[in-house]
Amino acid sequence: MAFQRRRNHYYHRFRFLIPFISSIFGGLLLFFALLSFLAPSPNVSDHTHRIPPVQFNAASDKAIGVSHFRVPRNGARSGRDLWTSRNAKFYSGCSNASNKFRKANAITHPNRYLLIATSGGLNQQRTGITDAVVAARILNATLIVPKLDQKSFWKDSSNFSEIFNVNWFISFLSKDVNIIHQLPKRGRKTWNAHSMRVPRKCSERCYQNRVLPVLLKRMCQAIQLSKFDYRLANKLETDLQKLRCRVNYHALKFTDSIEKMGEKLVHRMRARSKHYIALHLRFEPDMLAFSGCYYGGGEKERRELGKIRRRWKTLHQVSNPEKERRHGKCPLTPEEVGLMLRALGYGQDVHIYVASGEVYGGEETLAPLKALFPNFYSKETIASKQELENFSSYSSRMAALDFIVCDESDVFVTNNNGNMARILAGRRRYFGHKPTIRPNAKKLYRLFTNRANMTWGAFSSRVRTYQRGFMGEPNEMRPGRGEFHENPSPCICEEARFHVKSDLGPRKNDTTRRRDEAAMVGDDQNNDYEPEWPDSEEEEEQVEFQDKDPFNTSVEYEGGNSEEPNLELEEILSD
Numbered sequence: 001m002a003f004q005r006r007r008n009h010y011y012h013r014f015r016f017l018i019p020f021i022s023s024i025f026g027g028l029l030l031f032f033a034l035l036s037f038l039a040p041s042p043n044v045s046d047h048t049h050r051i052p053p054v055q056f057n058a059a060s061d062k063a064i065g066v067s068h069f070r071v072p073r074n075g076a077r078s079g080r081d082l083w084t085s086r087n088a089k090f091y092s093g094c095s096n097a098s099n100k101f102r103k104a105n106a107i108t109h110p111n112r113y114l115l116i117a118t119s120g121g122l123n124q125q126r127t128g129i130t131d132a133v134v135a136a137r138i139l140n141a142t143l144i145v146p147k148l149d150q151k152s153f154w155k156d157s158s159n160f161s162e163i164f165n166v167n168w169f170i171s172f173l174s175k176d177v178n179i180i181h182q183l184p185k186r187g188r189k190t191w192n193a194h195s196m197r198v199p200r201k202c203s204e205r206c207y208q209n210r211v212l213p214v215l216l217k218r219m220c221q222a223i224q225l226s227k228f229d230y231r232l233a234n235k236l237e238t239d240l241q242k243l244r245c246r247v248n249y250h251a252l253k254f255t256d257s258i259e260k261m262g263e264k265l266v267h268r269m270r271a272r273s274k275h276y277i278a279l280h281l282r283f284e285p286d287m288l289a290f291s292g293c294y295y296g297g298g299e300k301e302r303r304e305l306g307k308i309r310r311r312w313k314t315l316h317q318v319s320n321p322e323k324e325r326r327h328g329k330c331p332l333t334p335e336e337v338g339l340m341l342r343a344l345g346y347g348q349d350v351h352i353y354v355a356s357g358e359v360y361g362g363e364e365t366l367a368p369l370k371a372l373f374p375n376f377y378s379k380e381t382i383a384s385k386q387e388l389e390n391f392s393s394y395s396s397r398m399a400a401l402d403f404i405v406c407d408e409s410d411v412f413v414t415n416n417n418g419n420m421a422r423i424l425a426g427r428r429r430y431f432g433h434k435p436t437i438r439p440n441a442k443k444l445y446r447l448f449t450n451r452a453n454m455t456w457g458a459f460s461s462r463v464r465t466y467q468r469g470f471m472g473e474p475n476e477m478r479p480g481r482g483e484f485h486e487n488p489s490p491c492i493c494e495e496a497r498f499h500v501k502s503d504l505g506p507r508k509n510d511t512t513r514r515r516d517e518a519a520m521v522g523d524d525q526n527n528d529y530e531p532e533w534p535d536s537e538e539e540e541e542q543v544e545f546q547d548k549d550p551f552n553t554s555v556e557y558e559g560g561n562s563e564e565p566n567l568e569l570e571e572i573l574s575d
């Protein structure tokens with residue numbers, strides 16, 4: 001990129017020089033001009049190749065043989081606000097139905113029922129529930145309160161009304177979709193529900209073509225869709241998207257007892273400090289084994305993770321675990337997360353709430369993170385066993401507590417691309433773009449690998465550069481891109497004031513930019529396209545290493561987003 005810019009720069013200079021020289025000074029001066037033009041270029045081309053910019057001082061580090069990688073205790077001194085997104089105030093969630101969206105009682109067919117069985121952990125089930133309401137709406141059917149997955153990897157025997165406030169759910173959506181607790185009796189018998197599965201990301205037309213004919217058969221007026229997760233297309237008409245947001249962000253509330261306990265935990269974090277970071281660590285043995293990652297723990301680690309990995313018969317043994325990390329497919333280690341946060345400006349005094357199951361390597365793995373951030377909490381350390389007794393043997397209720405504390409946090413840090421990370425990232429955008437930091441694992445990996453050769457200043461500057469576009473700022477992701485639940489752009493509206501502001505300066509105003517983005521995205525059905533990061537070392541060096549502010553929204557969407565979710569991973573380890 002920098003290389004390109006530099007070339008342009010010379011090109012303009014050159015163009016400027018030609019008429020100037022040829023008309024006034026002639027050949028001789030042209031000779032001198034060219035000479036002076038060429039003179040600095042050897043230096044510059046060195047720059048664009050292997051030798052890092054001077055401010056990095058890497059060469060001298062090596063020469064002295066001393067590591068200058070000393071992590072400071074304090075955070076950034078710059079005036080930058082670490083706790084809010086710049087420009088967030090110009091956007092707000094908007095999910096009201098339009099005038100032409102008809103009331104449920106006007107469109108619901110009598111005796112047409114939709115049942116669904118969700119799948120996966122709490123948050124995967126949440127996407128299923130959200131999408132089920134919309135599916136019922138598409139089919140003009142009455143929805144039966146969804147059945148939760150009690151047999152997933154997470155094994156939780158709770159039913160819907162033990163996790164979510166079911167009466168609120170039904171009443172909040174009453175204008176949109178008719179929802180009832182159970183299939184009504186038909187005479188003495190209940191309906192016989194026909195069970196089927198719809199394809200992933202089924203569109204409105206797909207429901208009409210595949211499900212509706214089954215429903216219309218005389219004998220079968222109730223249909224059960226099984227394994228219901230990600231069964232609805234990312235793209236739908238706006239009113240259906242807004243309905244999705246009403247379900248996810250307003251109709252789905254946890255039960256009072258979960259809400260109360262969650263608020264208690266939030267209150268305890270706030271009592272300790274004004275702000276806190278919530279970190280979804282997801283550094284669990286199963287997760288690591290499944291992803292086929294290797295963190296340098298030698299034979300012991302290979303043996304342990306390999307053993308877990310063999311539990312999934314269909315998984316091949318990983319031939320090159322380094323590659324998985326290099327491609328950003330693995331969570332950062334707790335230490336790496338800590339270093340990233342310090343580099344982003346969060347000092348030792350910052351309080352961190354860690355949402356996590358069992359951490360691979362336990363305390364030993366956590367120690368470096370705790371050293372960087374000694375104010376380190378989890379629900380187990382801020383609540384008593386007794387307080388958690390109604391939760392601790394139910395994975396979904398425990399996950400719900402973490403969900404609340406992470407949702408309420410000032411800054412949420414995800415360390416994976418799982419369901420909880422995605423759902424919370426989308427939710428936080430909707431409710432005012434509260435910062436959500438997603439590590440740019442692909443870029444950061446190489447940085448962590450080479451950190452011994454760097455000064456802290458060089459390291460932290462690069463972290464900030466790489467994290468631009470990964471901080472949860474407005475417009476970081478193109479509208480329509482990625483999983484809907486992560487990027488609910490149809491439900492985020494821009495306040496009029498922003499337009500006035502953006503008249504200033506030569507930068508593209510937001511309207512224009514959005515239109516460009518839309519044109520770029522085009523009508524490509526699959527918007528999960530991922531921009532290519534430069535992969536070779538050489539290209540890497542071309543990145544300009546000036547200190548960039550990761551909260552700077554002029555970023556051109558380079559952050560991008562999740563790839564197509566690893567479906568198997570979703571099903572087995574979804575959280």
Ligand SMILES: *[C@@H]1O[C@H](CO)[C@@H](O)[C@H](O)[C@H]1NC(C)=O
Pocket residue numbers: 094096
């Ligand atoms: C959306 O609907 C709610 C409830 O009907 C109403 O209070 C609110 O003002 C509406 N918001 C907008 C932007 O129309």
Ligand SMILES: *[C@@H]1O[C@H](CO)[C@@H](O)[C@H](O)[C@H]1NC(C)=O
Pocket residue numbers: 106107138139140208212
């Ligand atoms: C649902 O009802 C609306 C309004 O009556 C109608 O236009 C639409 O075709 C119906 N769709 C299905 C799948 O029955």
Ligand SMILES: *[C@@H]1O[C@H](CO)[C@@H](O)[C@H](O)[C@H]1NC(C)=O
Pocket residue numbers: 159160161162
């Ligand atoms: C959910 O579980 C609770 C407690 O076990 C039970 O009282 C309730 O009837 C169940 N609800 C449904 C719809 O099965």
Ligand SMILES: *[C@@H]1O[C@H](CO)[C@@H](O)[C@H](O)[C@H]1NC(C)=O
Pocket residue numbers: 386387388389390
């Ligand atoms: C746990 O649940 C039971 C039954 O709902 C209730 O009586 C008890 O007070 C709860 N315990 C705590 C610590 O909230």
Ligand SMILES: *[C@@H]1O[C@H](CO)[C@@H](O)[C@H](O)[C@H]1NC(C)=O
Pocket residue numbers: 450452453
């Ligand atoms: C960092 O140093 C190691 C040896 O100390 C060397 O192998 C590696 O190539 C160096 N990396 C960079 C980017 O200079």
Ligand SMILES: *[C@@H]1O[C@H](CO)[C@@H](O)[C@H](O)[C@H]1NC(C)=O
Pocket residue numbers: 499500502503509510511512
């Ligand atoms: C943004 O730019 C477009 C095209 O240049 C223009 O039509 C529009 O009025 C601008 N909007 C604002 C708010 O400045």
Ligand SMILES: *[C@@H]1O[C@H](CO)[C@@H](O)[C@H](O)[C@H]1NC(C)=O
Pocket residue numbers: 548549552553554555
């Ligand atoms: C944001 O970044 C752009 C491009 O890197 C830069 O020109 C601009 O000055 C930055 N703005 C702020 C407020 O830092």
